Amino acid sequence: MDAAAGTRGARARTGIAGLLLAGLIAATSLGSFGPPAGAAAMKGPDSVADTAANVMDAVVNISTSQTVAPSRSVPTPELPPGSPFEEFFEEFFKRRQQQQGEDNAPRRVSSLGSGFVIDQAGFIVTNNHVIADADEIYANFADGSKLKAELIGRDTKIDIALLKVTPEEGKPLKAVKFGNSDVLRVGDWVMAIGNPFGLGGTLTVGVISARNRDINSGPYDNFLQTDAAINRGNSGGPLFNMDGDVIGINTAIISPSGGSIGIGFAVPANTAVPIIAQLKEFGEARRGWIGVRIQQVTPEIAESLALGRPRGALVGAVTEDGPAAKGGLKAGDVVLSFDGKEVKDMRSLPIIVADTPVDKEVEVVVVRKGTEEKLKLVVGRLNEAEVAAATPEAPEAKPDAPKVETQKLLGLDLAELTPELRTRFKIKDELKGVVVMAVEPGSVAAERGIAPGNLIVEVNQEATATPKDIENRLEALKKDGRRSALLMVADPEGQIRFTALPVD
Incomplete structure (x- = not known):
């Protein structure tokens, strides 16, 4: 190598070293070395082993059994005499019926779920669907003991059941307490303990993914959503905060495959606690x-x-x-x-x-x-047995009915209520308002479900008796700069609802 080449090589090495040094300084100034800003907040919680050890013994596996009726036997098909398959089918169904005769006695089936002790006296909380239709219920504890449980009460609306076991002499039960679920924020760490797929004492950790979820399972849906792994068998188990307080009862998952995909739901503690207290005192929910x-x-x-x-x-x-x-x-x-x-x-x-x-x-x-x-x-x-009566459809006007003078407003043909119209649409005597005779197809009124036979009782909380009353009210709203009119609409049976229609 000549001197010039050596000099060029030395300069190249010096340039590379300079670039590396400059890169190191730039990287250090940008925080690329060491944890980035906020990394402490991004990592998982410190070990939950101490908290888990403190609450694990209070979580139980719930096993149930029930008697199911035998399946119906399949009758032997009738085949034409001399059919080539006659002998084959007779032999096949003869063996099948003999086997069914042996299995025709009522069978016992079992299922598994989770629960947790809330009182050393032996009260245990689980989901109602875990113990529904069960003939026998047992609580299986972490130490291997097994106690028969009595159903104290259930609430199907939020899927909660309260059980009671009698602790063995000299073996007090470990109990956990409820925390305040209202203070939870999205992103708070939680842990679930339960019996997924029969694997008792399983712990998973995640965060609160969302609050106040409505999954259309009942009228009081207010679920906590978590990505802590929850699978079949976790139902009825507790969802803990990092202090070891129960802040939810694991109840449902979304799972196309049947396994956890990180979308689980728990009944919030603040929703469950008053219901559990009522089940304990009355054996039923009193809302x-x-x-x-x-x-x-x-x-x-x-x-x-x-x-x-x-x-x-x-x-x-x-x-x-x-x-x-x-x-x-x-x-x-x-x-x-x-x-x-x-x-x-x-x-x-x-x-x-x-x-x-x-x-x-x-x-x-x-x-x-x-x-x-x-x-x-x-x-x-609340009387849970109360059921709203179905609203009958308004009858069609008779072809020979006398012509009624109408006024077109808001996409509606409106008429003053008369005894004849009250009879035609079977409108209750105590109802007052302006009758809807027809609804313009494709109008906003049609989209909002207004139908012939309905009454416009009020417009923006002012009573109406004639179409002219409605027209005057609409003009006043336009002068006030309002874009919509609030209509109180009644069906012939008197069921009231409100809807807003554009005034233009």
Whole structure:
């Protein structure tokens, strides 16, 4: 190698070294070496072994058994005499019937789930679906002991069951306590312990993925969502926070494959605790009730009522002589808070009311005709057997019916209510308003479900008796700059609902 080549090589090496040094300085200044900013918040929690060891013995495997009826035998098919398959089928079904005769006795089937002890006296919480239809229920403990359990009470609405075992002499049970699920935030760490696929004492860790999930499993859906692995057999098991408090009861998963895909749901502790207390005291759930039918406040309804934004629950109808009626609540009121709790939307009001103790006097904040008012009412008890009657369809007008003078507004043909129209549409005597004779196809009114035979009872909380009343009210709304009109609509049976239609 000549001197020039050596010099060029030395310069190259020096340049490379300089670039590496510059890169090192740049990387260090950008934080590329060592953990990036916020990494401590991104990593998992410190070991949960101590917390798990403290609560593991309180988690039990729930095993059940039940007797099922034998399956029906398949009759031997009738074949034409001399058929080439006659002998084959006779032999086949003869063997089949002999086998079924042996298996025709009632069979015992078993299933597995999870649960947890909440009281050293032997009270255990699990899901109702874990023990549904069971003839025998056993709690299997971590130390290998097995105790027969008695069903104290169940609540199908939130899928909770309370069991009771009798602890063995000198062997007190380990119990866990409930925590406050309302303080949980999305991203908080949680751990689930249960009996997935029969593998008892299994612990998984994850975070709260979402709150207040409605999965259409019942009227009081308010689930915590977690990505902690929950599988079949985890049902009824506890979901713990990092302090070892139960903040949820694992109940359901979304799983196309049958295994965990990181979407599990737990009943929040604050939803379950009052129900468990009622099951313990009464053997049944006793929910609050006020006697209203409600509907969602849509953006159009919010605009028509000058609410600013969709919020609260709109009262569509009030049960006569019910707690709400006695407390002064009226159709058209928008409930903003109940017993000091904010009513964010329609779905939250039934949950709040159901969790309120029966016979408690509460304050209700409503918006009525643009003004906020405070009312007081005493919460009643929900009768679970109550079922709303189906609404009959309005009958078609008879071909020979006399012609009725109508006025077209809002995509509706409207007429003044007469005795003839009351009879034609079978409208109850106590109902008043303007009759809908026809609905323009494809109109907003048609999309909102308004039908012939309905009554327009109010427009923006002002009573209407004639189509002219509605026209005047619409003109006033236009002058006020309103884009929507809030209609109180009644069907012939008197079922009330509200809907907003554009005034133009």
